Amino acid sequence: MSADASIGATVPATANTDLVQVEDLWIAAPDGRDLVAGVSFGLARGGSLGIVGESGSGKTLTTRALLGLLPHGISVTSGSVGFDGLDLRTLRRKEWEQVRGSRIGAVFQDPASYLNPSIAVGKQLTEVLRVRGGLTRSAARERAAELLESLGLHRVDLVLTQYPHELSGGMLQRVLLAIAICLGPELLIADEATTALDVTVQADVLDLFDTVRARAGLALVLVSHDLAVVARSTENLLVMRNGEVVESGPTTQVLANPQHPYTQLLVEHHDAYSLAGYLEKETADV
Numbered sequence: 154m155s156a157d158a159s160i161g162a163t164v165p166a167t168a169n170t171d172l173v174q175v176e177d178l179w180i181a182a183p184d185g186r187d188l189v190a191g192v193s194f195g196l197a198r199g200g201s202l203g204i205v206g207e208s209g210s211g212k213t214l215t216t217r218a219l220l221g222l223l224p225h226g227i228s229v230t231s232g233s234v235g236f237d238g239l240d241l242r243t244l245r246r247k248e249w250e251q252v253r254g255s256r257i258g259a260v261f262q263d264p265a266s267y268l269n270p271s272i273a274v275g276k277q278l279t280e281v282l283r284v285r286g287g288l289t290r291s292a293a294r295e296r297a298a299e300l301l302e303s304l305g306l307h308r309v310d311l312v313l314t315q316y317p318h319e320l321s322g323g324m325l326q327r328v329l330l331a332i333a334i335c336l337g338p339e340l341l342i343a344d345e346a347t348t349a350l351d352v353t354v355q356a357d358v359l360d361l362f363d364t365v366r367a368r369a370g371l372a373l374v375l376v377s378h379d380l381a382v383v384a385r386s387t388e389n390l391l392v393m394r395n396g397e398v399v400e401s402g403p404t405t406q407v408l409a410n411p412q413h414p415y416t417q418l419l420v421e422h423h424d425a426y427s428l429a430g431y432l433e434k435e436t437a438d439v
């Protein structure tokens with residue numbers, strides 16, 4: 154799909170055909186303090202990018218800029234946030250509706266807080282398919298069941314009638330993922346989406362990201378404090394500290410052979426065993 158010329162402004166044309174082009178992004182707090190300072194990265198269509206860094210390093214704010222959802226009072230002060238040739242900074246509220254949730258989907262750490270506790274999850278999913286996807290009631294129901302089944306849920310007819318509190322964390326994350334991908338986005342943002350899950354469920358959900366990406370050619374931005382998670386699921390990596398990118402490059406290369414002292418520290422303090430499997434090949438190549 155190409156940029157819709159009817160919404161927003163386009164980013165200056167370059168030879169770069171990346172789906173996501175973030176250039177020299179600065180984000181500031183209400184008191185003027187810089188929270189994100191000069192972050193740049195690109196992400197190819199169908200590609201994957203991990204963002205790691207300690208708490209407060211600016212990972213979430215960077216991805217929130219891609220969703221046009223910065224917390225109240227926090228603003229982008231300069232730089233550009235390009236998506237398929239569109240400058241997201243110039244979108245108006247109405248225009249965001251054509252992008253957020255449809256062309257860019259997102260899943261977060263606490264799926265329950267993104268679902269309405271008093272509405273059955275099936276209704277929440279079918280509403281998106283009906284209202285935003287234009288499907289009829291019965292087509293939406295059929296599509297919702299299909300989607301949940303493809304995301305590894307069993308007895309989906311029952312699940313569709315259940316309320317968020319009746320589902321486990323892993324099931325809720327699958328429901329949220331179904332909502333995030335049901336309109337066929339080109340980009341999925343996953344911000345600590347597997348952090349609260351136990352290790353086996355976490356692996357299942359990460360497998361689902363792979364499946365969905367392969368099936369739909371989806372690009373992925375994966376924010377995690379866990380180096381093993383990004384090592385497993387992303388091709389390229391940004392390491393952030395104090396709002397800045399201190400190191401970037403192919404994930405296996407950055408983690409197997411970190412150049413910046415901060416990345417070295419992160420790798421050193423990470424459970425070496427959990428990283429080893431993913432880095433084996435790279436280490437053998439170095």
Ligand SMILES: Nc1ncnc2c1ncn2[C@@H]1O[C@H](COP(=O)(O)OP(=O)(O)OP(=O)(O)O)[C@@H](O)[C@H]1O
Nearest residue numbers: 182188206207208209210211212213214215224378
């Ligand atoms: N609503 C807010 N008001 C003021 N400062 C904020 C707000 N949200 C985030 N910040 C500040 O912005 C900086 C970057 O926050 P951000 O949430 O992007 O970090 P992060 O790397 O995602 O951390 P974590 O891993 O803890 O989620 C931090 O210093 C944080 O305190």
